[in-house]
Amino acid sequence: MADYLAELSGELEVINERIALKSEVNETWELYTDGASCAEGAGAGLVLVSSNGEEHTYALRFNFDVTNNEAEYEALLAGLNIAQKMNIVKLRAFTDSQLVANQFSGSFEAHDPSMQKYLQLLKETAARFEYFELAQVPRSQNKKADALSKLAALTFSHFQKQVWVEELPSKSIDSDLMVASVTEAQPNWMEPILQYIRNDILPEDSREARLVRERAPMYIIQDDVLYRKSYCGPMMRCVGPIEAEMLVEEVHNGSYKLADMEGRTLPNAWHAVLLKRYYA
Structure with a gap:
C-alpha cells in the first residue's frame, strides 16, 4: 500500500505539471x-x-x-x-x-x-x-x-x-427548471477545510489547525463544491447538516432502502449513521 501511494503521488504531480504548462501556453x-x-x-x-x-x-x-x-x-x-x-x-x-x-x-x-x-x-x-x-x-x-x-x-x-x-x-x-438551492448553516464542518484550501487560513486553535492540515489533502474543490477524494472510486460530494438531513428524509420517505450485506433492510436509525459516515 505504501508503494502504491508513493507511485500514485508521483503520477499526480506529473499530471498537475502538464495541466499547468498547458494553461500557461x-x-x-x-x-x-x-x-x-x-x-x-x-x-x-x-x-x-x-x-x-x-x-x-x-x-x-x-x-x-x-x-x-x-x-x-x-x-x-x-x-x-x-x-x-x-x-x-x-x-x-x-x-x-x-x-x-x-x-x-x-x-x-x-x-x-x-x-x-x-x-x-x-x-x-x-x-x-x-x-x-x-x-x-x-x-x-x-x-x-x-x-x-x-x-x-x-x-x-x-x-x-x-x-x-x-x-x-x-x-x-x-x-x-431543475435547479435546487440549499442554504447551509454557517459555520459547519466543511468551512475550516474550505478556508484552508482556498485561502490557506487555519483555525486559531492549534489542535483544530493540525487536524484541518492533515485532512485537507483528502479533499478537492470543483465548481465551488467540496469533494472527498477516492483512490478506488468516484469523488464523493460533501454536504452540510441541512442537506444531510434532507437526504436522510428522502431515504426514509422515498423508494430507496438501505440494506446490510445479507440483504436485510436496516432500521431507520442505521440510515442516519451510514449517511453521516458517507457524506461527512
Whole structure:
C-alpha cells in the first residue's frame, strides 16, 4: 500500500505539471461536434483536438426527444461545457449544421421558440471564452464526430474504453427548471477545510489547525463544491447538516432502502449513521 501511494503521488504531480504548462501556453483547441436523431434514439459526438494533435473523444446519448437541429445545438453546447471544465480558454468550434452556424453568425434568423432559446444559450456560453469561433465544415471533414453521434443514438456496445459515454436527462434550455438551492448553516464542518484550501487560513486553535492540515489533502474543490477524494472510486460530494438531513428524509420517505450485506433492510436509525459516515 505504501508503494502504491508513493507511485500514485508521483503520477499526480506529473499530471498537475502538464495541466499547468498547458494553461500557461493558452493554446487554441479545436472542437468538432455532430448531433443525430432517429427513430431508435438521439445522441451527439464530440472530438476535442489540442494544438499538438492530442484528441479527446466523447459521446452523449439523449434521454429525451429532439429534432435534428436541436440535437446539433445540444452537441455544440455539450462540447463547450466540456471545454470549460478542461480550463480551455481559446476554442475554435466546427459543426456540419448550416442552420446552427448561420444562426450564430446572424446570417439566419431563429424563428422557432426552441431555436431562439438554444441560440441565446449558445451565445451566453461562447462569451465565457477569451476567444471563440464557430464555423461550418462539410460532413466529410467531420467524420469522427458524425460516427460517434450515430453510435450514441443507436447503441453503446461498440465503444472502446477511451470513449466517454454520458446520458443527459433533459434539454439544456430546460435546465433552469431543475435547479435546487440549499442554504447551509454557517459555520459547519466543511468551512475550516474550505478556508484552508482556498485561502490557506487555519483555525486559531492549534489542535483544530493540525487536524484541518492533515485532512485537507483528502479533499478537492470543483465548481465551488467540496469533494472527498477516492483512490478506488468516484469523488464523493460533501454536504452540510441541512442537506444531510434532507437526504436522510428522502431515504426514509422515498423508494430507496438501505440494506446490510445479507440483504436485510436496516432500521431507520442505521440510515442516519451510514449517511453521516458517507457524506461527512
